[in-house]
Amino acid sequence: xxxxxxxxxxxxxxxxxxxxxxxxxxxxxxxxxxxxxxxxxxxxxxxxxxxxxxxxxxxxxxxxxxxxxxxxxxxxxxxxxxxxxxxxxxxxxxxxxxxxxxxxxxxxxxxxxxxxxxxxxxxxxxxxxxxxxxxxxxxxxxxxxxxxxxxxxxxxxxxxxxxxxxxxxxxxxxxxxxxxxxxxxxxxxxxxxxxxxxxxxxxxxxxxxxxxxxxxxxxxxxxxxxxxxxxxxxxxxxxxxxxxxxxxxxxxxxxxxxxxxxxxxxxxxxxxxxxxxxxxxxxxxxxxxxxxxxxxxxxxxxxxxxxxxxxxxxxxxxxxxxxxxxxxxxxxxxxxxxxxxxxxxxxxxxxxxxxxxxxxxxxxxxxxxxxxxxxxxxxxxxxxxxxxxxxxxxxxxxxxxxxxxxxxxxxxxxxx
Numbered sequence: 482x483x484x485x486x487x488x489x490x491x492x493x494x495x496x497x498x499x500x501x502x503x504x505x506x507x508x509x510x511x512x513x514x515x516x517x518x519x520x521x522x523x524x525x526x527x528x529x530x531x532x533x534x535x536x537x538x539x540x541x542x543x544x545x546x547x548x549x550x551x552x553x554x555x556x557x558x559x560x561x562x563x564x565x566x567x568x569x570x571x572x573x574x575x576x577x578x579x580x581x582x583x584x585x586x587x588x589x590x591x592x593x594x595x596x597x598x599x600x601x602x603x604x605x606x607x608x609x610x611x612x613x614x615x616x617x618x619x620x621x622x623x624x625x626x627x628x629x630x631x632x633x634x635x636x637x638x639x640x641x642x643x644x645x646x647x648x649x650x651x652x653x654x655x656x657x658x659x660x661x662x663x664x665x666x667x668x669x670x671x672x673x674x675x676x677x678x679x680x681x682x683x684x685x686x687x688x689x690x691x692x693x694x695x696x697x698x699x700x701x702x703x704x705x706x707x708x709x710x711x712x713x714x715x716x717x718x719x720x721x722x723x724x725x726x727x728x729x730x731x732x733x734x735x736x737x738x739x740x741x742x743x744x745x746x747x748x749x750x751x752x753x754x755x756x757x758x759x760x761x762x763x764x765x766x767x768x769x770x771x772x773x774x775x776x777x778x779x780x781x782x783x784x785x786x787x788x789x790x791x792x793x794x795x796x797x798x799x800x801x802x803x804x805x806x807x808x809x810x811x812x813x814x815x816x817x818x819x820x821x822x823x824x825x826x827x828x829x830x831x832x833x834x835x836x837x838x839x840x841x842x843x844x845x846x847x848x849x850x851x852x853x854x855x856x857x858x859x860x861x862x863x864x865x866x867x868x869x870x871x872x873x874x875x876x877x878x879x880x881x882x883x884x885x886x887x888x889x890x891x892x893x894x895x896x897x
Contacts, residue, residue: 518598527584527594529577534601542569546655553651564648568655573599575632575660579667580604582628586621602747603663610852611762615686615694622678629664633657671702673751695759702752710745714738764888765851773887774847774868774877775799779808782833786822789814789832800878802867803836812836813843813865813878837863844869847876858884 518532547565550557557564580597583606587594595607612618636657643649667675677698685694777800780789789801801814818835837843842861845868849857858866858881868876 518600524581525584525588527588527597529597530599532598532600535573535599538601539566539569539573542572550651553646554648557648564652568652571652571656572659573604575629575656576604576663578632579625579629579663580606582624583608583621586624590617590621592621602744611691615682615691618685619679619682622675622682625675626664626667629660629667633660633664636660669705670698671705671748671752672698672755673702673748674705677702677752677755692759692763695755699752699756699759702755703749706745706749706752709748710741713741713744762852765855767851768854768884768887769850770845770854770868770879771847771850771876773883774879775883777802777875777878779804779810779875780814780832781806782811782836783831785828786819786830786832786835787827790819790827798877800865800880801832801836802875802878803832810839810867810875812838813867815864816880816882817864837865839867843867845879846871854884 518530518535521529521531523529543562543565545565546568547562550561550564554561576599577597580599584594584597587606587608590612592612593609595609597604597606608621612621636653640650640653640657643653668679670676670680672678672681672695680701681691681694681698683694684697685691688694776796776798778789778793778796778798779802780792782803782805793799793801800816801819802810803812803814804810812833814832814836822830822835840861842857843863843866845854845857845866847868847870864881866879866881868879870876
Protein backbone atom coordinates (compact mmCIF):
# COMPACT_ATOMS: atom_id res chain seq x y z
CA UNK A 482 0.00 0.00 0.00
CA UNK A 483 1.29 3.42 -0.92
CA UNK A 484 0.68 6.56 1.11
CA UNK A 485 2.91 9.08 -0.61
CA UNK A 486 2.30 12.55 0.75
CA UNK A 487 3.23 15.13 3.33
CA UNK A 488 5.12 14.51 6.46
CA UNK A 489 2.84 16.65 8.60
CA UNK A 490 3.13 19.76 10.67
CA UNK A 491 6.49 21.54 10.63
CA UNK A 492 8.12 21.98 14.04
CA UNK A 493 10.18 25.17 14.06
CA UNK A 494 12.75 25.20 16.81
CA UNK A 495 11.35 22.13 18.49
CA UNK A 496 13.35 19.63 20.46
CA UNK A 497 17.04 19.30 21.16
CA UNK A 498 19.42 21.30 23.27
CA UNK A 499 18.89 25.03 23.63
CA UNK A 500 21.38 26.50 21.16
CA UNK A 501 21.92 29.49 23.40
CA UNK A 502 23.53 27.67 26.30
CA UNK A 503 26.65 25.60 26.90
CA UNK A 504 29.68 25.28 24.64
CA UNK A 505 27.58 25.47 21.49
CA UNK A 506 26.10 28.85 22.37
CA UNK A 507 25.46 30.91 19.27
CA UNK A 508 25.73 27.93 16.93
CA UNK A 509 22.41 26.89 15.37
CA UNK A 510 21.51 23.28 15.92
CA UNK A 511 21.30 21.22 12.73
CA UNK A 512 17.92 19.57 12.23
CA UNK A 513 18.01 15.90 13.10
CA UNK A 514 18.09 13.59 10.13
CA UNK A 515 14.78 11.77 9.69
CA UNK A 516 14.78 8.27 11.06
CA UNK A 517 12.25 5.50 10.75
CA UNK A 518 14.15 2.21 10.84
CA UNK A 519 17.17 0.73 9.13
CA UNK A 520 18.81 3.04 6.57
CA UNK A 521 19.28 1.09 3.33
CA UNK A 522 20.64 3.76 1.00
CA UNK A 523 20.11 7.18 -0.59
CA UNK A 524 18.91 6.84 -4.19
CA UNK A 525 18.63 10.31 -5.75
CA UNK A 526 19.83 11.69 -2.41
CA UNK A 527 16.68 10.55 -0.57
CA UNK A 528 17.18 8.24 2.46
CA UNK A 529 15.38 4.89 2.24
CA UNK A 530 14.44 3.26 5.54
CA UNK A 531 13.07 -0.18 6.33
CA UNK A 532 10.71 0.05 9.31
CA UNK A 533 10.76 -2.68 11.98
CA UNK A 534 7.23 -3.68 10.94
CA UNK A 535 8.61 -4.72 7.55
CA UNK A 536 10.52 -7.61 9.12
CA UNK A 537 7.28 -8.90 10.66
CA UNK A 538 5.52 -8.82 7.29
CA UNK A 539 8.54 -10.31 5.51
CA UNK A 540 8.53 -13.22 7.98
CA UNK A 541 4.78 -13.66 7.47
CA UNK A 542 5.11 -13.63 3.66
CA UNK A 543 7.99 -16.12 3.89
CA UNK A 544 5.96 -18.46 6.05
CA UNK A 545 2.76 -18.21 3.97
CA UNK A 546 4.41 -18.33 0.56
CA UNK A 547 6.64 -21.18 1.73
CA UNK A 548 3.54 -23.14 2.68
CA UNK A 549 2.04 -22.51 -0.74
CA UNK A 550 5.28 -23.64 -2.42
CA UNK A 551 5.04 -26.93 -0.53
CA UNK A 552 1.85 -27.68 -2.46
CA UNK A 553 3.30 -26.79 -5.86
CA UNK A 554 6.91 -27.94 -5.38
CA UNK A 555 6.97 -30.46 -2.48
CA UNK A 556 10.43 -31.66 -3.53
CA UNK A 557 11.98 -28.37 -2.32
CA UNK A 558 11.67 -29.32 1.33
CA UNK A 559 13.04 -26.70 3.70
CA UNK A 560 14.62 -24.78 0.81
CA UNK A 561 11.14 -23.50 -0.01
CA UNK A 562 11.46 -20.93 2.80
CA UNK A 563 14.61 -19.50 1.23
CA UNK A 564 12.71 -19.18 -2.05
CA UNK A 565 9.81 -17.56 -0.17
CA UNK A 566 12.19 -15.12 1.53
CA UNK A 567 13.59 -14.18 -1.87
CA UNK A 568 10.01 -13.52 -3.03
CA UNK A 569 9.34 -11.28 -0.02
CA UNK A 570 12.49 -9.25 -0.68
CA UNK A 571 11.78 -9.02 -4.42
CA UNK A 572 8.20 -7.92 -3.74
CA UNK A 573 9.34 -5.08 -1.49
CA UNK A 574 11.98 -4.15 -4.04
CA UNK A 575 9.05 -3.68 -6.42
CA UNK A 576 7.34 -1.50 -3.81
CA UNK A 577 10.54 0.54 -3.58
CA UNK A 578 10.47 1.07 -7.36
CA UNK A 579 6.87 2.27 -6.98
CA UNK A 580 7.95 4.80 -4.33
CA UNK A 581 11.00 5.90 -6.32
CA UNK A 582 8.65 6.78 -9.16
CA UNK A 583 6.87 9.22 -6.83
CA UNK A 584 10.23 10.51 -5.61
CA UNK A 585 11.68 11.15 -9.06
CA UNK A 586 8.50 12.95 -10.13
CA UNK A 587 8.56 15.07 -6.95
CA UNK A 588 12.21 16.01 -7.45
CA UNK A 589 11.45 16.81 -11.07
CA UNK A 590 8.89 19.35 -9.81
CA UNK A 591 11.41 20.64 -7.23
CA UNK A 592 9.43 19.24 -4.28
CA UNK A 593 11.67 18.09 -1.40
CA UNK A 594 11.31 14.45 -0.36
CA UNK A 595 12.10 13.83 3.30
CA UNK A 596 12.47 10.06 3.06
CA UNK A 597 11.09 6.79 1.71
CA UNK A 598 10.01 4.20 4.23
CA UNK A 599 9.14 0.55 3.58
CA UNK A 600 6.72 -0.56 6.24
CA UNK A 601 3.89 -2.90 7.23
CA UNK A 602 1.59 -2.61 4.21
CA UNK A 603 3.93 -1.23 1.57
CA UNK A 604 5.77 2.05 1.44
CA UNK A 605 5.45 5.79 1.82
CA UNK A 606 7.26 8.68 0.13
CA UNK A 607 7.24 11.67 2.48
CA UNK A 608 6.97 14.68 0.16
CA UNK A 609 7.24 17.87 2.19
CA UNK A 610 5.35 20.28 -0.06
CA UNK A 611 2.16 20.29 -2.10
CA UNK A 612 2.26 20.50 -5.87
CA UNK A 613 1.35 23.87 -7.35
CA UNK A 614 -1.14 22.65 -9.98
CA UNK A 615 -3.72 19.85 -10.22
CA UNK A 616 -1.98 18.54 -13.33
CA UNK A 617 1.27 18.00 -11.46
CA UNK A 618 -0.65 16.44 -8.57
CA UNK A 619 -2.24 13.95 -10.97
CA UNK A 620 1.09 13.03 -12.57
CA UNK A 621 2.84 12.73 -9.20
CA UNK A 622 0.17 10.28 -8.01
CA UNK A 623 -0.18 8.29 -11.22
CA UNK A 624 3.49 7.45 -11.79
CA UNK A 625 3.53 5.00 -8.84
CA UNK A 626 0.75 2.68 -10.05
CA UNK A 627 2.06 3.10 -13.60
CA UNK A 628 5.46 1.71 -12.59
CA UNK A 629 3.77 -1.16 -10.74
CA UNK A 630 1.83 -1.99 -13.92
CA UNK A 631 5.07 -1.82 -15.92
CA UNK A 632 6.75 -4.17 -13.44
CA UNK A 633 3.83 -6.58 -13.81
CA UNK A 634 4.52 -6.60 -17.56
CA UNK A 635 8.26 -6.98 -16.99
CA UNK A 636 7.67 -10.15 -14.95
CA UNK A 637 5.06 -11.41 -17.44
CA UNK A 638 7.47 -11.44 -20.40
CA UNK A 639 10.02 -13.96 -19.04
CA UNK A 640 7.16 -15.96 -17.56
CA UNK A 641 6.27 -16.98 -21.12
CA UNK A 642 9.66 -18.64 -21.56
CA UNK A 643 9.93 -20.68 -18.37
CA UNK A 644 8.31 -23.96 -17.52
CA UNK A 645 5.20 -23.81 -15.33
CA UNK A 646 5.51 -25.43 -11.91
CA UNK A 647 9.20 -24.57 -11.55
CA UNK A 648 10.78 -22.21 -9.02
CA UNK A 649 11.39 -19.46 -11.62
CA UNK A 650 7.85 -19.88 -12.93
CA UNK A 651 6.26 -19.61 -9.48
CA UNK A 652 8.39 -16.59 -8.51
CA UNK A 653 7.71 -14.73 -11.76
CA UNK A 654 3.98 -15.44 -11.54
CA UNK A 655 3.87 -14.33 -7.92
CA UNK A 656 5.74 -11.09 -8.61
CA UNK A 657 3.62 -10.34 -11.68
CA UNK A 658 0.35 -10.82 -9.79
CA UNK A 659 1.51 -8.96 -6.67
CA UNK A 660 2.56 -5.92 -8.70
CA UNK A 661 -0.76 -5.89 -10.53
CA UNK A 662 -2.55 -6.06 -7.18
CA UNK A 663 -0.44 -3.17 -5.85
CA UNK A 664 -1.27 -1.10 -8.94
CA UNK A 665 -4.99 -1.90 -8.82
CA UNK A 666 -5.26 -1.25 -5.08
CA UNK A 667 -3.45 2.08 -5.30
CA UNK A 668 -5.69 3.21 -8.17
CA UNK A 669 -8.76 3.02 -5.92
CA UNK A 670 -10.14 6.59 -5.77
CA UNK A 671 -9.77 7.46 -2.11
CA UNK A 672 -7.12 9.12 0.02
CA UNK A 673 -4.47 8.25 1.12
CA UNK A 674 -4.09 6.00 -1.94
CA UNK A 675 -2.65 7.26 -5.22
CA UNK A 676 -6.08 7.01 -6.82
CA UNK A 677 -7.35 9.35 -4.12
CA UNK A 678 -4.71 11.91 -5.00
CA UNK A 679 -5.70 11.58 -8.65
CA UNK A 680 -9.35 12.17 -7.69
CA UNK A 681 -8.24 15.16 -5.60
CA UNK A 682 -6.46 16.58 -8.66
CA UNK A 683 -9.56 16.16 -10.83
CA UNK A 684 -11.87 17.88 -8.31
CA UNK A 685 -9.24 20.57 -7.76
CA UNK A 686 -9.13 21.19 -11.52
CA UNK A 687 -12.93 21.39 -11.78
CA UNK A 688 -13.53 23.59 -8.73
CA UNK A 689 -10.28 25.54 -8.70
CA UNK A 690 -9.98 24.77 -4.97
CA UNK A 691 -7.42 22.22 -3.70
CA UNK A 692 -9.27 22.00 -0.38
CA UNK A 693 -12.46 20.87 -2.17
CA UNK A 694 -10.45 18.14 -3.89
CA UNK A 695 -9.00 16.97 -0.60
CA UNK A 696 -12.38 16.88 1.15
CA UNK A 697 -13.96 14.89 -1.69
CA UNK A 698 -11.10 12.37 -1.96
CA UNK A 699 -10.84 11.99 1.83
CA UNK A 700 -14.52 11.16 2.24
CA UNK A 701 -14.36 8.74 -0.67
CA UNK A 702 -11.36 7.21 1.14
CA UNK A 703 -13.42 6.77 4.30
CA UNK A 704 -16.17 5.12 2.28
CA UNK A 705 -13.52 2.88 0.73
CA UNK A 706 -12.30 1.92 4.21
CA UNK A 707 -15.82 0.81 5.15
CA UNK A 708 -16.12 -1.12 1.89
CA UNK A 709 -12.82 -2.91 2.55
CA UNK A 710 -13.83 -3.75 6.12
CA UNK A 711 -17.16 -5.25 5.03
CA UNK A 712 -16.43 -6.47 1.52
CA UNK A 713 -12.98 -8.07 1.71
CA UNK A 714 -13.99 -10.93 4.04
CA UNK A 715 -17.09 -11.57 1.88
CA UNK A 716 -15.02 -11.75 -1.31
CA UNK A 717 -12.49 -14.17 0.15
CA UNK A 718 -15.18 -16.24 1.83
CA UNK A 719 -17.06 -16.70 -1.44
CA UNK A 720 -13.85 -17.25 -3.44
CA UNK A 721 -14.55 -14.25 -5.65
CA UNK A 722 -10.89 -13.28 -5.56
CA UNK A 723 -9.86 -16.58 -7.08
CA UNK A 724 -6.75 -18.60 -6.38
CA UNK A 725 -4.37 -15.66 -6.75
CA UNK A 726 -5.08 -14.37 -3.29
CA UNK A 727 -4.71 -17.82 -1.79
CA UNK A 728 -1.31 -18.29 -3.41
CA UNK A 729 0.09 -14.82 -2.85
CA UNK A 730 -1.50 -13.19 0.17
CA UNK A 731 -2.12 -16.17 2.41
CA UNK A 732 -5.77 -15.58 3.28
CA UNK A 733 -5.95 -19.20 4.48
CA UNK A 734 -3.58 -18.51 7.36
CA UNK A 735 -4.30 -14.85 8.14
CA UNK A 736 -7.80 -14.19 9.45
CA UNK A 737 -9.72 -12.38 6.74
CA UNK A 738 -11.59 -10.17 9.15
CA UNK A 739 -8.39 -9.08 10.92
CA UNK A 740 -6.64 -8.24 7.65
CA UNK A 741 -9.68 -6.30 6.46
CA UNK A 742 -9.82 -4.38 9.76
CA UNK A 743 -6.13 -3.43 9.54
CA UNK A 744 -6.43 -2.28 5.92
CA UNK A 745 -9.62 -0.34 6.67
CA UNK A 746 -8.02 1.33 9.69
CA UNK A 747 -4.98 2.38 7.65
CA UNK A 748 -7.15 3.85 4.89
CA UNK A 749 -9.52 5.59 7.33
CA UNK A 750 -6.65 7.06 9.33
CA UNK A 751 -4.80 8.16 6.19
CA UNK A 752 -7.93 9.91 4.89
CA UNK A 753 -8.31 11.75 8.19
CA UNK A 754 -4.66 12.76 8.19
CA UNK A 755 -5.05 14.11 4.65
CA UNK A 756 -7.94 16.29 5.82
CA UNK A 757 -5.93 17.62 8.76
CA UNK A 758 -2.91 18.35 6.57
CA UNK A 759 -5.06 20.20 4.07
CA UNK A 760 -6.61 22.21 6.87
CA UNK A 761 -3.14 23.06 8.13
CA UNK A 762 -2.07 24.33 4.72
CA UNK A 763 -5.28 26.31 4.37
CA UNK A 764 -4.44 28.26 7.52
CA UNK A 765 -0.70 28.65 6.91
CA UNK A 766 -1.05 32.06 5.21
CA UNK A 767 -2.38 33.41 8.53
CA UNK A 768 1.10 32.98 10.02
CA UNK A 769 2.86 36.24 9.17
CA UNK A 770 6.17 37.32 10.66
CA UNK A 771 5.11 40.97 10.74
CA UNK A 772 1.98 40.35 12.81
CA UNK A 773 3.60 37.83 15.18
CA UNK A 774 6.73 39.86 15.95
CA UNK A 775 7.27 41.35 19.39
CA UNK A 776 8.39 44.94 19.61
CA UNK A 777 12.01 45.12 20.77
CA UNK A 778 14.34 47.75 22.20
CA UNK A 779 18.06 47.87 21.34
CA UNK A 780 20.49 47.74 24.27
CA UNK A 781 24.28 47.58 24.41
CA UNK A 782 25.95 44.45 25.72
CA UNK A 783 27.05 45.93 29.07
CA UNK A 784 23.56 47.14 29.97
CA UNK A 785 22.30 45.57 33.24
CA UNK A 786 19.25 43.39 32.78
CA UNK A 787 17.18 45.48 35.19
CA UNK A 788 17.89 48.66 33.20
CA UNK A 789 17.16 46.92 29.88
CA UNK A 790 13.81 45.67 31.19
CA UNK A 791 12.97 49.16 32.48
CA UNK A 792 13.56 50.61 29.00
CA UNK A 793 11.47 47.86 27.44
CA UNK A 794 8.58 48.53 29.82
CA UNK A 795 8.67 52.25 29.10
CA UNK A 796 8.60 51.58 25.35
CA UNK A 797 5.89 48.92 25.62
CA UNK A 798 8.29 46.35 24.17
CA UNK A 799 8.49 42.64 24.98
CA UNK A 800 11.97 41.77 23.67
CA UNK A 801 15.58 42.92 23.84
CA UNK A 802 18.13 43.09 21.02
CA UNK A 803 21.83 43.49 21.87
CA UNK A 804 23.58 46.00 19.58
CA UNK A 805 27.13 47.33 19.30
CA UNK A 806 28.18 50.96 19.48
CA UNK A 807 27.03 51.60 15.91
CA UNK A 808 23.58 50.11 16.54
CA UNK A 809 24.28 46.90 14.59
CA UNK A 810 22.37 43.94 16.09
CA UNK A 811 24.62 41.25 17.55
CA UNK A 812 22.30 39.06 19.57
CA UNK A 813 18.80 38.42 20.88
CA UNK A 814 18.20 38.15 24.62
CA UNK A 815 16.45 34.85 25.26
CA UNK A 816 13.15 35.03 27.13
CA UNK A 817 13.89 31.81 29.02
CA UNK A 818 17.23 33.20 30.18
CA UNK A 819 15.55 36.34 31.53
CA UNK A 820 13.03 34.26 33.47
CA UNK A 821 15.89 32.28 35.01
CA UNK A 822 17.51 35.34 36.62
CA UNK A 823 16.11 36.20 40.10
CA UNK A 824 14.89 39.79 40.37
CA UNK A 825 17.45 40.75 43.02
CA UNK A 826 20.27 39.66 40.69
CA UNK A 827 19.09 41.56 37.62
CA UNK A 828 20.97 44.86 38.39
CA UNK A 829 24.25 42.88 38.33
CA UNK A 830 23.70 40.72 35.24
CA UNK A 831 24.62 42.26 31.83
CA UNK A 832 22.33 41.39 28.91
CA UNK A 833 25.29 40.04 26.95
CA UNK A 834 25.35 36.96 29.20
CA UNK A 835 21.74 36.17 28.33
CA UNK A 836 21.89 36.75 24.58
CA UNK A 837 22.14 34.29 21.75
CA UNK A 838 24.59 35.43 19.09
CA UNK A 839 22.92 36.19 15.79
CA UNK A 840 23.62 34.15 12.68
CA UNK A 841 22.36 34.87 9.18
CA UNK A 842 19.74 32.16 9.58
CA UNK A 843 18.33 33.89 12.66
CA UNK A 844 17.54 37.06 10.71
CA UNK A 845 14.02 36.81 9.31
CA UNK A 846 12.35 39.18 6.88
CA UNK A 847 9.20 40.86 8.19
CA UNK A 848 7.52 39.95 4.89
CA UNK A 849 7.80 36.18 5.34
CA UNK A 850 4.53 34.32 5.85
CA UNK A 851 2.98 30.87 5.72
CA UNK A 852 5.04 27.92 4.58
CA UNK A 853 8.01 30.12 3.62
CA UNK A 854 8.17 31.39 7.20
CA UNK A 855 8.02 27.88 8.69
CA UNK A 856 10.66 26.63 6.26
CA UNK A 857 12.97 29.44 7.33
CA UNK A 858 12.49 28.66 11.02
CA UNK A 859 13.03 24.95 10.38
CA UNK A 860 16.29 25.63 8.55
CA UNK A 861 17.81 27.32 11.62
CA UNK A 862 16.16 26.06 14.82
CA UNK A 863 16.22 28.66 17.63
CA UNK A 864 13.93 30.08 20.31
CA UNK A 865 13.97 33.69 19.08
CA UNK A 866 14.71 35.34 15.73
CA UNK A 867 15.53 38.91 14.77
CA UNK A 868 12.93 40.28 12.35
CA UNK A 869 14.21 42.93 9.98
CA UNK A 870 12.77 45.13 7.25
CA UNK A 871 14.02 44.79 3.69
CA UNK A 872 16.21 47.83 4.42
CA UNK A 873 17.93 45.95 7.26
CA UNK A 874 16.24 48.02 9.95
CA UNK A 875 15.29 46.16 13.13
CA UNK A 876 11.55 45.43 13.24
CA UNK A 877 11.43 43.25 16.36
CA UNK A 878 11.87 39.72 17.72
CA UNK A 879 9.93 36.64 16.68
CA UNK A 880 9.50 33.90 19.29
CA UNK A 881 8.79 30.34 18.23
CA UNK A 882 6.37 30.16 21.17
CA UNK A 883 4.26 32.88 19.55
CA UNK A 884 4.39 31.06 16.19
CA UNK A 885 3.18 27.81 17.75
CA UNK A 886 0.37 29.56 19.64
CA UNK A 887 -0.80 31.28 16.46
CA UNK A 888 -0.60 27.95 14.63
CA UNK A 889 -2.79 26.19 17.22
CA UNK A 890 -5.26 29.09 17.26
CA UNK A 891 -5.55 29.04 13.47
CA UNK A 892 -6.05 25.28 13.41
CA UNK A 893 -8.85 25.59 15.98
CA UNK A 894 -10.91 27.78 13.59
CA UNK A 895 -13.34 25.97 11.27
CA UNK A 896 -12.34 25.79 7.64
CA UNK A 897 -14.12 27.98 5.14
